[in-house]
Amino acid sequence: MSEHLLPDKFLDLEKYLPWSLEKERQRTEKRESCTDEEIKEFYSAVFPRLKDITSYLDTLPFNDLPPEATRLFYISLSLIEVSNLVERYKRRDAIVAISPLAYESNL
Amino acid sequence: MKTQMQEKKWVAKYPEVGTEPVPAESCISQDFFSLERERVFKKTWINVCRVDDIPEQGDYFVRDLSVCNASVIIIRGSDNVIRSFYNVCSHRGNIITHNETGNCSIGLFCPFHNWQYTDLGNLAKVPDEENFFNLDKNTNGLTPIKTDLWAGFVFIHLDDTPEYSLLEYLGGVANKIGDCPFDQMALLQTYKVEEKTNWKIALDAQNEVYHLPFQHQKLIGHTFLLNNKNNTRLLDVILFNFHTMWSCEFVPNYKLSPLESLLGQVDPGTTGLRIPQLVGEFDFYVIFPNTVIILFRGPMEDGYITYHFWPLALNRTIWEVRYYFPPAASAGRRLGQEFFKCLIRDVQQEDSIAHEALYDGLASRAKTFLQLQDEEITIRYFHKVLKNFIASAPGQPSV
Numbered sequence: 001m002s003e004h005l006l007p008d009k010f011l012d013l014e015k016y017l018p019w020s021l022e023k024e025r026q027r028t029e030k031r032e033s034c035t036d037e038e039i040k041e042f043y044s045a046v047f048p049r050l051k052d053i054t055s056y057l058d059t060l061p062f063n064d065l066p067p068e069a070t071r072l073f074y075i076s077l078s079l080i081e082v083s084n085l086v087e088r089y090k091r092r093d094a095i096v097a098i099s100p101l102a103y104e105s106n107l
Numbered sequence: 108m109k110t111q112m113q114e115k116k117w118v119a120k121y122p123e124v125g126t127e128p129v130p131a132e133s134c135i136s137q138d139f140f141s142l143e144r145e146r147v148f149k150k151t152w153i154n155v156c157r158v159d160d161i162p163e164q165g166d167y168f169v170r171d172l173s174v175c176n177a178s179v180i181i182i183r184g185s186d187n188v189i190r191s192f193y194n195v196c197s198h199r200g201n202i203i204t205h206n207e208t209g210n211c212s213i214g215l216f217c218p219f220h221n222w223q224y225t226d227l228g229n230l231a232k233v234p235d236e237e238n239f240f241n242l243d244k245n246t247n248g249l250t251p252i253k254t255d256l257w258a259g260f261v262f263i264h265l266d267d268t269p270e271y272s273l274l275e276y277l278g279g280v281a282n283k284i285g286d287c288p289f290d291q292m293a294l295l296q297t298y299k300v301e302e303k304t305n306w307k308i309a310l311d312a313q314n315e316v317y318h319l320p321f322q323h324q325k326l327i328g329h330t331f332l333l334n335n336k337n338n339t340r341l342l343d344v345i346l347f348n349f350h351t352m353w354s355c356e357f358v359p360n361y362k363l364s365p366l367e368s369l370l371g372q373v374d375p376g377t378t379g380l381r382i383p384q385l386v387g388e389f390d391f392y393v394i395f396p397n398t399v400i401i402l403f404r405g406p407m408e409d410g411y412i413t414y415h416f417w418p419l420a421l422n423r424t425i426w427e428v429r430y431y432f433p434p435a436a437s438a439g440r441r442l443g444q445e446f447f448k449c450l451i452r453d454v455q456q457e458d459s460i461a462h463e464a465l466y467d468g469l470a471s472r473a474k475t476f477l478q479l480q481d482e483e484i485t486i487r488y489f490h491k492v493l494k495n496f497i498a499s500a501p502g503q504p505s506v
Contacts, residue, residue, distance in 0.1 A: 084326060
């Protein structure tokens with residue numbers, strides 16, 4: 001058993017465990033609670049590791065991931081959650097949209 | 108690329124639809140909204156859920172049809188038949204359950220006096236039954252609502268004697284996509300957002316691609332096919348008896364975002380499910396009055412999205428969006444699904460603010476008509492169908 005919360009190869013991402021969130025609503029709330037700079041830092045740290053993350057996860061049964069792999073998977077979902085802000089809008093104040101928290105999501 | 112780029116090609120295909128501006132009053136009139144209740148929502152087949160929402164015997168799904176003041180409970184009975192009823196107790200008319208989903212294999216109980224119903228809708232038990240007067244349990248089951256299934260979609264009709272069967276009502280839509288492998292795709296996410304707008308304004312705003320390069324410039328401004336003046340062009344339009352379809356293609360080799368590009372590399376799997384019924388790469392079916400089914404092509408697999416516009420009041424609407432994908436067997440595939448879903452979700456959040464602004468603008472009555480271009484022909488046709496329902500008993504539109 002790993003004594004770490006993430007798989008050993010990914011201990012450098014432990015600092016981003018607050019982004020390891022199961023529900024989309026939680027990931028959206030996390031995004032909304034962070035500054036643009038915090039989001040960019042998270043994106044810049046996880047983006048270069050995504051290939052390694054998926055290669056690692058794909059060695060495991062996807063529907064039965066162990067807890068530390070599940071946490072890593074949730075971090076990669078959060079990368080997607082913030083990607084439009086980082087890659088397309090660049091800045092939060094460029095967004096003209098309803099509050100994302102107005103969207104009630106079920107999972 | 109199959110799309111023809113010339114102008115005014117849809118009015119040439121359907122000249123009967125005309126070119127006149129469309130009156131805006133129907134979107135802001137309380138009287139019109141009342142007529143919609145009686146002549147549209149109580150006179151058409153309404154999709155309330157999918158069979159996947161109630162997979163097991165005894166499973167139920169509750170749909171609040173606020174526009175008709177009806178709470179509807181859809182139950183898969185112990186005989187596997189799907190039935191719908193008013194979610195109303197036979198005792199004194201209480202709403203029985205406030206859960207959206209559940210299972211009533213052991214009975215459906217009214218919380219007021221514990222009257223008990225079976226999953227077939229029969230009245231099973233009444234506390235202190237002997238103290239009632241000539242109460243016949245056999246004639247006091249739940250009040251049934253006309254129900255039928257098509258391609259795994261559950262439809263109800265609040266009129267006991269519908270003018271059309273469900274298949275007649277769906278007409279050409281059923282022929283076109285009835286054999287779609289809907290049952291091989293599973294619900295990934297449901298969103299609901301309550302908007303301060305009229306339900307038709309929200310639906311109309313979704314029912315065209317003209318706005319994509321402008322309103323959604325940053326997110327998908329150059330994703331859907333454009334002509335050499337950067338205007339969208341549809342691949343095909345079909346006007347059915349009451350329903351519509353438009354289809355479009357994506358820009359060939361459109362510029363991927365860094366993450367989109369990376370996700371293409373991390374999904375080494377083989378190509379997944381393909382929907383053979385796709386005409387283009389994004390096919391948008393409006394099933395009159397308030398349901399949309401979108402079939403889409405992804406790089407590795409296809410999927411579908413449904414929209415429902417649930418009117419709460421003249422100027423309050425719940426937009427419900429559901430995303431369906433083939434169940435993912437790898438992390439890379441699941442992340443690809445998440446990416447597509449979040450991209451379209453963020454587009455929709457831009458749309459929601461527009462739905463409200465459109466209502467505010469029209470409600471001022473500064474403008475009395477909607478000016479529609481050729482690529483917006485399905486909006487024009489929708490309002491023509493609606494007008495026919497409002498004007499008379501439902502009949503075959505003259506177009």
